[in-house]
Amino acid sequence: MSDQEAAVATAPGRMPAAAGGVRPGRLALVSLIGVSIWALPRPAEVDPRAWQLLALFVATVVGIVTKPLPMGAMALVGIGVALVTRTLTLGEALGGFANGVVWLVVAAFFLAAGFTRTGLGPRIAYALVALFGRSTLGLGYSLVATDLILAPVIPSNTARAAGVVFPILQSIARTALGSDPTHRRKTSAFLTLAAYQGTVVTSAMFLTAMVANPLAVQLAAAQGIEITWGAWAQAALVPGLVSLIVVPLVVYRFCPPGSAGTPEAPVLARAALAKMGPMTRAEGLMSVVSVSLLIAWILGPRIGLDSTSAALAAVAALLVAGILNWDDMIREQEAWNTFIWFATLVMMATALDELGFIRWFSERVGSVFAGIGWVPGFLGLSLTYFYSHYFFASNTAHVSAMYAPFLAVALALGTPPLMAALILGFFSNLFASLTHYGTAPAPILFGSGHVTLGTWWKVGAIVSVVNLTIWLGIGGAWWKVLGIW
Amino acid sequence: MSDQEAAVATAPGRMPAAAGGVRPGRLALVSLIGVSIWALPRPAEVDPRAWQLLALFVATVVGIVTKPLPMGAMALVGIGVALVTRTLTLGEALGGFANGVVWLVVAAFFLAAGFTRTGLGPRIAYALVALFGRSTLGLGYSLVATDLILAPVIPSNTARAAGVVFPILQSIARTALGSDPTHRRKTSAFLTLAAYQGTVVTSAMFLTAMVANPLAVQLAAAQGIEITWGAWAQAALVPGLVSLIVVPLVVYRFCPPGSAGTPEAPVLARAALAKMGPMTRAEGLMSVVSVSLLIAWILGPRIGLDSTSAALAAVAALLVAGILNWDDMIREQEAWNTFIWFATLVMMATALDELGFIRWFSERVGSVFAGIGWVPGFLGLSLTYFYSHYFFASNTAHVSAMYAPFLAVALALGTPPLMAALILGFFSNLFASLTHYGTAPAPILFGSGHVTLGTWWKVGAIVSVVNLTIWLGIGGAWWKVLGIW
Numbered sequence: 026m027s028d029q030e031a032a033v034a035t036a037p038g039r040m041p042a043a044a045g046g047v048r049p050g051r052l053a054l055v056s057l058i059g060v061s062i063w064a065l066p067r068p069a070e071v072d073p074r075a076w077q078l079l080a081l082f083v084a085t086v087v088g089i090v091t092k093p094l095p096m097g098a099m100a101l102v103g104i105g106v107a108l109v110t111r112t113l114t115l116g117e118a119l120g121g122f123a124n125g126v127v128w129l130v131v132a133a134f135f136l137a138a139g140f141t142r143t144g145l146g147p148r149i150a151y152a153l154v155a156l157f158g159r160s161t162l163g164l165g166y167s168l169v170a171t172d173l174i175l176a177p178v179i180p181s182n183t184a185r186a187a188g189v190v191f192p193i194l195q196s197i198a199r200t201a202l203g204s205d206p207t208h209r210r211k212t213s214a215f216l217t218l219a220a221y222q223g224t225v226v227t228s229a230m231f232l233t234a235m236v237a238n239p240l241a242v243q244l245a246a247a248q249g250i251e252i253t254w255g256a257w258a259q260a261a262l263v264p265g266l267v268s269l270i271v272v273p274l275v276v277y278r279f280c281p282p283g284s285a286g287t288p289e290a291p292v293l294a295r296a297a298l299a300k301m302g303p304m305t306r307a308e309g310l311m312s313v314v315s316v317s318l319l320i321a322w323i324l325g326p327r328i329g330l331d332s333t334s335a336a337l338a339a340v341a342a343l344l345v346a347g348i349l350n351w352d353d354m355i356r357e358q359e360a361w362n363t364f365i366w367f368a369t370l371v372m373m374a375t376a377l378d379e380l381g382f383i384r385w386f387s388e389r390v391g392s393v394f395a396g397i398g399w400v401p402g403f404l405g406l407s408l409t410y411f412y413s414h415y416f417f418a419s420n421t422a423h424v425s426a427m428y429a430p431f432l433a434v435a436l437a438l439g440t441p442p443l444m445a446a447l448i449l450g451f452f453s454n455l456f457a458s459l460t461h462y463g464t465a466p467a468p469i470l471f472g473s474g475h476v477t478l479g480t481w482w483k484v485g486a487i488v489s490v491v492n493l494t495i496w497l498g499i500g501g502a503w504w505k506v507l508g509i510w
Numbered sequence: 511m512s513d514q515e516a517a518v519a520t521a522p523g524r525m526p527a528a529a530g531g532v533r534p535g536r537l538a539l540v541s542l543i544g545v546s547i548w549a550l551p552r553p554a555e556v557d558p559r560a561w562q563l564l565a566l567f568v569a570t571v572v573g574i575v576t577k578p579l580p581m582g583a584m585a586l587v588g589i590g591v592a593l594v595t596r597t598l599t600l601g602e603a604l605g606g607f608a609n610g611v612v613w614l615v616v617a618a619f620f621l622a623a624g625f626t627r628t629g630l631g632p633r634i635a636y637a638l639v640a641l642f643g644r645s646t647l648g649l650g651y652s653l654v655a656t657d658l659i660l661a662p663v664i665p666s667n668t669a670r671a672a673g674v675v676f677p678i679l680q681s682i683a684r685t686a687l688g689s690d691p692t693h694r695r696k697t698s699a700f701l702t703l704a705a706y707q708g709t710v711v712t713s714a715m716f717l718t719a720m721v722a723n724p725l726a727v728q729l730a731a732a733q734g735i736e737i738t739w740g741a742w743a744q745a746a747l748v749p750g751l752v753s754l755i756v757v758p759l760v761v762y763r764f765c766p767p768g769s770a771g772t773p774e775a776p777v778l779a780r781a782a783l784a785k786m787g788p789m790t791r792a793e794g795l796m797s798v799v800s801v802s803l804l805i806a807w808i809l810g811p812r813i814g815l816d817s818t819s820a821a822l823a824a825v826a827a828l829l830v831a832g833i834l835n836w837d838d839m840i841r842e843q844e845a846w847n848t849f850i851w852f853a854t855l856v857m858m859a860t861a862l863d864e865l866g867f868i869r870w871f872s873e874r875v876g877s878v879f880a881g882i883g884w885v886p887g888f889l890g891l892s893l894t895y896f897y898s899h900y901f902f903a904s905n906t907a908h909v910s911a912m913y914a915p916f917l918a919v920a921l922a923l924g925t926p927p928l929m930a931a932l933i934l935g936f937f938s939n940l941f942a943s944l945t946h947y948g949t950a951p952a953p954i955l956f957g958s959g960h961v962t963l964g965t966w967w968k969v970g971a972i973v974s975v976v977n978l979t980i981w982l983g984i985g986g987a988w989w990k991v992l993g994i995w
Contacts, residue, residue: 047832098829098836105826108819115610115819123608125600334593334600341590344583347532351583355846362840 051093059084075380100369121372132336134360169223201289208283229454264500391437414456536578544569560865585854606857617821619845654708686774693768714939749985876922899941
C-alpha cells in the first residue's frame, strides 16, 4: 500500500503554516475595509446594491494589490461573497466570463504559447542581432525591435522581455562581449536596461501588449468611452516609435556600455541561426497567422470582424494546424489566472456602472473640481497617477486600484474623454520605467545583477521624464492631428 | 548559450508527425459533415443562421466523439468558425462561458481537488473498510459506500473510482486477501467489478456526480425542461439506493469471490488510519464545507440560493481557509478542458433553441410519430439510447451526440417531459455498465487485470438488465409518487 501511504504522507506536508498561501493579517485588513465601507452611511441617491458592490469592489481591489491570496483566488472570493450576500445575481456575477475583451486576453495568451512552442521568437531575435548587432547601440536596438515585433500578439511583457529577449541577452553577455570583465559588465548593464526600458514602451503601444491595457479599456468602457484595438495602436504609433528611438540613446548616455562595438554578437547569432536550420513549417504558419491577425486587428471594424473574434479564429487556425497543442494551452496557468481576476474586475466595474454608481461618483467629483481648467487639472492628475507607481509592484494592481477613479475625475474636470482614457492607459505602462519592481519582468532582469540599484533608479527617473515629454508633447500634437482633442 | 540552444533543440522535437495531436483524416471527416449539412437545401421555415449553426453543432459533436483534436480544442475551433462565418455574434458565442451550470461543474472540480489535497477521501474509505470489511461482500459495499459519499461533490467518476477507491482496493488486493493466489484473484475480480458497477450507479444519483449530467440538464433546459439539483437527487434516491444494494449481490453471484471472508482487510484499514493520525484541521473543514454545501443544494430554492452560487461560495470558503490552493486549482487541467467544451456545447444548444430550430425539429418529428403511444415509443427509444453505448467510449460523447435529439423525439411522442429528461439523464450513466471502455474509469480498473474481458462483459450485460428493471420498475413507481408523471 505504498502508493496510498505516500499520498497520505505528503498531504499534510503540502499544507504549511501559511496554509494554501493565505496571509491572514492581510486578509483581515481586506475584510475590515470591505465591512467598513459596507457599514458606512449610504448616500440616499445611491442604490443599496451599488453601495454593497462598492464595498466588495474596493475590498477585492485592495486584495489584488496586497495579495492576501493570489489574484485569481481573491477575485473568486469576491464573487462568492457577492453571491452569498445577494449583492449580485448569478447571471450578473458570471457575466465577466463572457466578456469579449477578457477573451481577447485569453486568446492572446494562447497565441503567445504558439510563439514559445515554435521557437519563432528566438529566431526573430537572432536574425535582428545578426543584421544590426555589430555596434553596441545596434545590438540594443535589435533587442528592443524583437520586443516590438512580438508586442502586438504577446500580452505579457514578462514573456517577451524575460522569456524571449533575456535568455538571448544572457548568452551574448556570457560569450560574445570580449574578455575585459569591466567592459563586459558595463555593456551587459546597458543591454539589460535598454531591453527593459524598451519593453516598457512597447507595452504601451498596443492594446494586446500588456495585460492591464484591456483592463483599462474595459474600465473606460464602463464610463462610456470606447477604444478599439486600432484606435489604441494609431494613437500610440508616433510617440511610441519616437520613444523607442530616443530611450536607448538616453540609456546609452547615462549607463554607457564598456565598448561601442560588439563584433562577436552577430557571429554568435549567425551560428545560432545556422543551428536552427531553415524556418520550419510551424514557424512559417505561425508567422502567417500572426501577420493575418495583425491585419485583421488594424482593419478592425472595416471588415466587420471584432478583435476578439479575429483572435479566437487565429487560435482555432493554430489548433487545426497542430501548432498550438491543447494540453499546453490548458496548462497555460497564467492565462487561466488572468481570465478569473480580469473577468471579475470587469464584471464588478460594469455592474457599478449599471447600478448608477459611476455617474453619481463623477457628478460629486465634478462639483468639487468646478472652476479648475482641464489642462492644468489633468496634467496634475496624470502625473500623480504616473509617479504613484513608485508604490506599486505591478501595472495591473495600479490600474485596478487607480485607473477608474482617476478617469472619473479627469472627465469631471472636462478633459476630452478619449484622450484622458488613452493617456492614463499609456501611462499605465510607461510608469513601469521607474523601479526594479514596477512590472513583472523588472525583478527578473534586475536579478541578473548586470545593473546596480542606483543606476536602475537613476536611469528610470530620467527615462520617465523623457517618456512624459515625448508622449505629452509629440503625442499631444499627434492626437490633435488625429482629432482626439 | 546552452539554455537557448536547448530550447531551440527541443522545440521541433515537441512537434511529431501528428503535430499537436491533430488527426487529419478525422478532421477532414468532421469538416465534410459540417460543409455537407451547411450546403444541404435549407427548409424554408428554418432561420438561415439556425441552419448554419446546426451544421457547426453537428460537426462539433462529431468532433467531440471522434476526437480529431482534444475535446476542448474541437470546441474552440467550433467557436472560431462560428465567429468567422458570422453564424454567431461574439456575445452569443461567448455566452456559454457565463452559464451557471457550467460554473457549477467548474466549482465541483475545484471541490474535488480539495478532497484530494486533504486526504479526506482515503480516510473515509479506510474507516468504512475498518467497520464493514470483515466479509468480502461487506468489503465490496464499503468501497461502493465510499464512492457514494464522494459522489455529490466530485463530478468525475474517474477521480472517485480510479483516484480514491482503486488505490485502496489495490493495496488490499496485494496484502490483505490471504495466501491462496486463486482465491486472491477471484476476490480481487469481485471487488473490482463491485467498485466499478457501484460508481456507475452513484454517477446517476446526483447532478454533480458525473460531468455529462449537467450537460444533459442544460440540453433539457434548451427544450424547456428545468431540473434542479434537488429534483435530480430526489428522483434518483430510491432506485439508486436499491441498485446500490442489489448490484453488488448480482456481481457476487456472477463473479464470485474466492472466499466469503476478508479478515485482514479491516486490520490493514485500521493500520492505515492509525498512520494517518487524528483528523486534521483541513479534513475537518473540508467535511464541514462539503456537508454545508450538500444541505444548501438539497434545500436549494427554499433558501433562495441556487446551486452554482452555493458551490462558488464553498470554493471561496476553502480558499480563504487555505484548504484549496490557487496554484493547484489553475493547474487543474480537466476543469479547464471541461469548462471550454461544456460551455461551447451549452452555448450552441441554447442558440439552436433561441433561433427556433429545436421547436421546428420537434414538430417535424412529432408528425412522423403521430399515433404511437408514448409508453411503448419511449421504452423503445430509451432502450435504443441505452444499448447504443456499446459504440461509445465516453458518457459525455454519447450525451453530446444523442441526448438532445432523443429527448426531442420523446417529447414528440407525448412522454411526460420531466420524466423523459430524467430517465435519459439516468441512463446516460447506467449505460456505462456494459463495457470495459464505456466511461473513463473503466479502462483503468480493467487494466489492473483482475477481471477477464468475458466476465466484465457478461456481468455488464446482466447488471444492465438489473439496473433497467430497478430504475424503470421501482423508479417508475417512485416517480408516480413524486408526481413526475
